[in-house]
Amino acid sequence: MKMLGRGLTGPHSATRAEAARYTVTVRGLVLMCSIGIRARERERRQRVRISVDLVAADAFPREDRRRVINYEKIVAAIREIARAGHIDLCEDLAERICTACFADPRVERVCVWVEKLDVFADAEGVGAVLERARPAEARPG
Numbered sequence: 001m002k003m004l005g006r007g008l009t010g011p012h013s014a015t016r017a018e019a020a021r022y023t024v025t026v027r028g029l030v031l032m033c034s035i036g037i038r039a040r041e042r043e044r045r046q047r048v049r050i051s052v053d054l055v056a057a058d059a060f061p062r063e064d065r066r067r068v069i070n071y072e073k074i075v076a077a078i079r080e081i082a083r084a085g086h087i088d089l090c091e092d093l094a095e096r097i098c099t100a101c102f103a104d105p106r107v108e109r110v111c112v113w114v115e116k117l118d119v120f121a122d123a124e125g126v127g128a129v130l131e132r133a134r135p136a137e138a139r140p141g
Contacts, residue, residue, distance in 0.1 A: 020059035021108070024069040026052040029078060034086040035093060035116065042086060047117040048093070049125055050078055054101055057108035057134070069106050077103070090114040090127040098132045109133045 061067035077100040115125030
């Protein structure tokens with residue numbers, strides 16, 4: 001699955017100011033999740049694959065590791081969301097993940113891929129992609 005070049009993190013889409021920013025990624029996190037609108041989907045959990053790009057608001061902080069976006073916290077938040085109860089749509093799960101990512105004030109933009117893996121035997125996955133930018137009024141400083 002190619003993640004770059006989708007408008008958010010493509011190499012030709014950045015302005016000079018954005019070029020100094022860095023992106024933290026989580027790729028292919030597979031979890032069991034209660035997701036879907038069909039009765040059978042409400043009865044048993046299914047595999048979902050989640051990938052996230054988090055674009056930092058600032059340049060990579062080099063040696064100051066306390067200022068780097070922590071992907072362990074992002075993965076923990078995603079796992080908690082997946083365990084928290086039934087979710088109707090992949091878009092709903094992606095939106096919740098976006099919101100969790102913006103809990104970190106260092107995150108300026110986020111792109112989340114959510115795929116249900118076992119819906120069609122002849123498809124690797126089906127789902128949704130959401131891209132969000134931190135609202136201007138919610139930006140720190």
